Amino acid sequence: MPKETFFNLPEEKRQLICDVAIEEFAAYAFERGSVNRIVAKCGIAKGSFYQYFEDKQDLFLYLIRLAGEKKLTYISPVMVNPDQHDFFTLIREMYVAGIRFANDHPGYAEISKRMLANKEGSIYRKVMVDNVPTANAFFEGLLESAVARGEVRADIDIKMTAFMIVSLNQLAMEYHTGQSADVFGENMIEMVDELLAFLKHGIGVRGG
Amino acid sequence: MPKETFFNLPEEKRQLICDVAIEEFAAYAFERGSVNRIVAKCGIAKGSFYQYFEDKQDLFLYLIRLAGEKKLTYISPVMVNPDQHDFFTLIREMYVAGIRFANDHPGYAEISKRMLANKEGSIYRKVMVDNVPTANAFFEGLLESAVARGEVRADIDIKMTAFMIVSLNQLAMEYHTGQSADVFGENMIEMVDELLAFLKHGIGVRGG
Amino acid sequence: MPKETFFNLPEEKRQLICDVAIEEFAAYAFERGSVNRIVAKCGIAKGSFYQYFEDKQDLFLYLIRLAGEKKLTYISPVMVNPDQHDFFTLIREMYVAGIRFANDHPGYAEISKRMLANKEGSIYRKVMVDNVPTANAFFEGLLESAVARGEVRADIDIKMTAFMIVSLNQLAMEYHTGQSADVFGENMIEMVDELLAFLKHGIGVRGG
Amino acid sequence: MPKETFFNLPEEKRQLICDVAIEEFAAYAFERGSVNRIVAKCGIAKGSFYQYFEDKQDLFLYLIRLAGEKKLTYISPVMVNPDQHDFFTLIREMYVAGIRFANDHPGYAEISKRMLANKEGSIYRKVMVDNVPTANAFFEGLLESAVARGEVRADIDIKMTAFMIVSLNQLAMEYHTGQSADVFGENMIEMVDELLAFLKHGIGVRGG
DNA sequence: TATGAATGAGGCTTCATTCAT
C-alpha cells in the first residue's frame, strides 16, 4: 500500500499520479513500465515517488486495487441481491457492467486484463493473495443456486462453467473494444444479448 | 528468420538454444526476456547469439513459427477435409488438438498465448503479417457452411461466434493446464465434451 | 541541449566534464568517441552521464555550441560594424580571431573542424539546422559590398570566392597549429599578412 | 600490404573487394568501417578476409595506395616534364587532374580526403611513413623554380604558399562535387580558371 | 586455400532505487 504521505497529497496531485501511472502500465507491462517516465510525466521528483510508494510494485498493486474498486461501482445496483434475480439476468448485468467499465476506464481495464493474463508473473500471485475469493468462486455459488432453481442444466461442470462465464466476460470486453467506431449503447446491448443467448442455448439447432 | 549459421549448427545445440529460449519467453514476455540470460544458460558467447539471429525479435518470431508448425502436426488428421465432417466434430477435434499440443509443448503454447494476448505489442502485428488468414477467418467459413447445412442456428452473429470459438479453444487449454496433476486423457476428453455440449446447447434448460 | 541537471552541477564538475569530453572528441571523431571513456576519466557513474545529457549526441552538440560561443568572443570588437571597415581589414580581423581562438582552445577548434569536414555525417546536418545563415553567406554579403565599393575585382565568382575565403581561414588555423613551437604573436601576424597579400594580389608578378 | 593470397585472386574478385571496401570507407571513417559489412557485401568468408589482409588497417592502407596510383594516372601527361611548362599551367593541370580524378573515382577521392583531414588519426601517420616526400614538398620545389624564373613574386613564403596551393586543390574538388547537377567539363574548366586567376592576381583591384 | 563459427570486450542507453540536502 502507498505510504501515508501519498494520501496526504492534494486530491488533484494524487489523481494526476494515478492517471499517468495507468497510462504507463496500459502501454507497458508491469516490468517494462518505467518509474522514470512516470515521474517525468507527472513533473514530480524521483525522490518524492519513493516517499509516496514503497516501490514500483507498491504503486502497481494500488492501481489494481483501484481498478477493482472502480469496477465495483458499476455492478452495484443489481448484484446487491443476487438471489432476487434470474441467473441469466445477473450474468447479463455483469457483462454489461464489465463492458461499461472498460469503456469508461480503458486504462484500468487494460491493466487488469494484462495482470490476469500473466498468471505466472510475480504480480499475479501477489494480487491474488488479497483477492482470494475470486470472481470464479462467486459465480460457482450463483451457478449452484441456479441449478437448484432449475434455471441451469444440472449436468454441467460447475467449476468449468464458472471459469467459462468469467472468461467470456473478459472476451466480451475485448470483442467490444475491438469493434472500431462503435456507437456505444445499442450495439453493445445487442452483442451482450447474443452472447447471453449463446450461453443459454448454445449454437446448435434445437433438437439437433 | 535465423541466419544460415543457426541452421548449420548441430541439431543438439540448436535444440538447446530453442529449449532455453522457450523457457525464457515462457517465463518473461518478449520485451522482458533477456538475451543475456539465454546465452548464459546455453553456455554460448553473446556474440555467437548474434551470428545465429538478427536480433532478439528474430529469435522470438522463429519460436512463434516453430510453435505454429508444431501445432499443425496435431491437427492434421481430421481437419484435412473439413467438409466431410460435422461442424461440432471439427470443433471437437480442434480443441483436442489444441490441448494435446499445449500438453506436450507447454512452453510453445505459453508463448503463443502470450503473443496473442498482447494485440498492442509490436510483435503481434509482425506475426500477423505472415499469418494473415487468421484462425478467426477459418472458423467464419466453417460456421457459414454449418449454418447452410442446418447444423448451427441461423440467427447467430457469425463473426462474434467465430471469435468466441477460437477464444474458447484458448480458454480450454488454459483451463486444462490449470487443473493440476491431471491424468491426461480421459479427463481431458470429458472436459472437451462438456465444452462442446455447452457450445451446442448452452447451459439453459430446454424450453427455459 | 543538456538537461537541467547538468547546469545545476558545480561549475568545477561541469568544467571537468567539458574538458574531458573535448579531449575525447578531439582525439576521436563523434562516432568513435566513447562515453565509457569519458565517464571513466571524469570519475562519474555511467548513469550520471545520462542524467546530464540526453545522449552522446546531446553532449557533442553542446560542445559545438560552446565552441561557437567561445569563438564569438574573439571576433566581436571589430566585426560589429562590418560596414565601417575595409574588406581586407575585416578578413584579416577574422583570420586573426580564428587563429587566436584555435590557439587558446585547440580542442574546441579541433572538434569544430572535424565536424565541418564531415559534411556527410549525421552530426553536420544537425548542427546546420541551428546555424542556418552559415559563414559562407556572411562573406558573400561582405564581398558584394566590397565589389560595389571597388575594393574587390568585379569579375570574381562571389560564391566561390566566399567559399575560398572561409576555407582559407580554416587552412590558416591548421597551418598555424601545424607549425610547432611557435612563439605566438609576431609569427602569426606575419603569416596572416602574407595570406592577406596572397588573397589581395595573388602570387603572380605584377603585369605577368 | 595485402598478402600474396590476395594477389593470386582472380582480377574480378580483387576488384569486387576493393570496390566494396571503398564504398564502406567512403561512408564510414576507418575506425567505423566494418570488416563484417565488407565481407558480407562481398559474399566472402570472414576467414578469407584475413587470408588476404593482415587486418583492417592493411586493407585500408592498400586502398590509400591504390588511390594514389589512380590519381597518378591523371596527372601524368603534362607533369612529366614540369620544367618545360609555365608554373601556373602546371598548377592548372594539377587542379584539373584532381577534379577529374575525384569525378571518376569519388570513393577513392573521398577516402583520401578523409585520411588527410584526420592528421591525428593513427592512420595518417602510417600513410605518411611511406609517402614522406609529400605533395607539399613537390610544390615547394616548383615554387622555387617559378620564383627563380620570375613567374612568381619573390616575397612569398614558399612553405606556406605550397601548403595553400595543395589545399586549394582539395577545396576545388570539394567545391566542384558540392555543385549539384554539374554538366561536367565546361563548368569545371571555368571554375579552375577562376581559381587560377585568383591564385595569380588575388582579388584586390590592380593598384588598390 | 577457403571457410565460418566462436569469442568476449566494448559500444550506447535505461533502470529502480538511495540518500544527502
Place this chain on the structure above:
DNA sequence: CATGAATGAAGCCTCATTCAT
C-alpha cells in the same frame, strides 16, 4: 515533506580477430 543527483547493474547489439576444419 520535497528534492534530484548519484549509482552501477543490466539491457541489446557490433566489433575485429582467431582457429579448427
